[in-house]
Amino acid sequence: MRFALIGAGVIGTVHARLVEALGDDGVLAAVVDRDVDRAGKIVAQYGGRAYATPAEAYAAEELDAVSICLPSALHADTAVEALEAGKHVIIEKPVDITLAAADRVIRAQQETGGTVSVISQRRFQPPVTQIRTAIDTGALGRVTSGIAESAFFRPQSYYDGDGWRGTLAIDGGGALMNQGIHALDLLVWMLGRPVQVTAQTGRLAHEGIEVEDLASASILFESGAIGLTLASTAAFPGRPVRLTIHGDQGTAVLDDDELAYFAAANAEQPEAPVLDGPDGWAPTELAHLAQYRDFVAAVREGRPPGVTLEDGRRSLATVLAVYESARSGRPVELED
Template structure:
């Protein structure tokens, strides 16, 4: 494997690769900062290079992992695909739908596999919720809420020239911190068709992008969704997904299944004057609790799914097309906030 981008996220991928040393070997680490590449290589293996081009000219690899700033994902991934490599790319795949489409076209020409890191799809809480939806246990889905109430101090944005820029970050709280929860909302609710939104930069200086975004999404089923993402919520709360249907609801909070209720088959939903705080009831109650060990293992599970897809034993669960829908929602939010009008995603 070759890993491109030896920053914080690249280092995390290095750790995952080391955990899978029986199946993977890191042969090259590429970063514009050769010292940083050397440090990651010293810890997790491989040789340091200044670019993917240099690495591919000197080392034979099958898989390239892309952990550069978001606005550089496409060019690195396309170079790897043109060389016939399989690709693992950090979220989001790119900063626009158009650039994502270029990656899809390059993949189709190469005939290789690409997965986009969406590790929260592999959390136990997510798997339980999506399985219940697939079985119809929540009934007709009516609404969903994706909320990311985080705090990032000014030092976070000042830590790199690319942070908080449209060119390389592609957006702010929604594109970077909120993309995983948007991905889960789309996974649960289905195809998004329209979005309307507002954004603002209210608690940070010297950034081009938003630190607050709110929006509403309409899905092709008729269901509605609410988006809220911020890095201006001191001291920082959790990421939260709520999915509601006419027979049940699920709430995932901080990667754990905080609430689950599904009306058992053959029963009718009861009228309630107040909400319930019951953690699990009916439906998949027996399997609804989250295993903290599994939750912390989500990156490794996605890597294993990718390897399973390569050897034909599993179906790839997250591809470029999957991530494209989330990018369409997020860029639609930005367009709507800029124009003051709803944006069609069809």
């Protein structure tokens, strides 16, 4: 599969490495960035040709898929352009910063028949797969609650380094939209459709930003289960993601990329799948590669990818409900 990478920043370099790791299943044919010299640095390491705009790359190259690694508010327009050009699409999280933008991509996907996946690589981690299997097989019984914690730290320089970070217009949000959305996505994936959110946010440890560096929320799900989430970039020195799922017959805990605890009244711990990849890659990197492999397989097999565009929209809708509840001081209802 021939890929174009759109956006040659830090995350773009990560995606170039992932395409390279696909081996015979993927080749980086084009790197697009308005700073062509920056695109050229990725090309020098991972191959392909540098272009200033997607249109130039689409006109010059035979491409199958596009990986969008731009600032969040640019995702939807770029995805629609790619779909209309006949390309399949991977979008870095979040899908965009508004539901209207996400819906534009959904309409374009429906009209073109392209495959679209939103990055949520933690779903592919073996311990996460074990927890989901325990839910699906009934090992945990009725799922009653969950807790997703993303207690990270970002120094002031993180926000000062790029003109768009920490802005409402381009970043769309802070600790939850950009960091905590991964763990929130897992919580929603495990517990089902969220129907009501009550939340608070704060900006406590950073200056000159328009977004939160701390968010907490209580989420009521359609099943009656209740989820709690905390997202922070103000928790020095930062801790790994922690996810706890409780049921009336068992409990499972993800901590530090491992299944740290599992107990079930009438079931054994599910077997962990094995992810293969380059030596020395971290668990989250292998999961990222697994999502790329799933995307390639989904295109070839004509099936939905493991993380769909609708999945990305649901996570975005939950984030936006958190922000609205925090602004209004009231619970916010979510529509499916």
